[in-house]
Amino acid sequence: MTAEHPTNWRKPTRSSTGNACVEVGRLADGAAVRDTKNRAAGHLTTTRTQWTSFIHSLKTNRFD
Known part of the structure; x- marks a missing residue:
């Protein structure tokens, strides 16, 4: 899709210890x-x- 390198990697706050x-x-x-x-x-x-x-689908429980 793109040759650009992602920046500012973050993981969910709920999994900060794992x-x-x-x-x-x-x-x-x-x-x-x-x-x-x-x-x-x-x-x-x-x-x-x-x-x-994708984020909208998560927030509206589309995958439940």
Whole structure:
């Protein structure tokens, strides 16, 4: 999708003491997601529109 390198990696505050979670990095027009247990495996990227839709779906319990 992009050759840009994600910056400002963050993991959810609810999992701050564990390593079994994902981290989200910033891209100029989207986000990147990687597994904290295997950061060397790379990351997935999304556009801003895709990421916004995903977050909205989480907040509205679409996946429950």
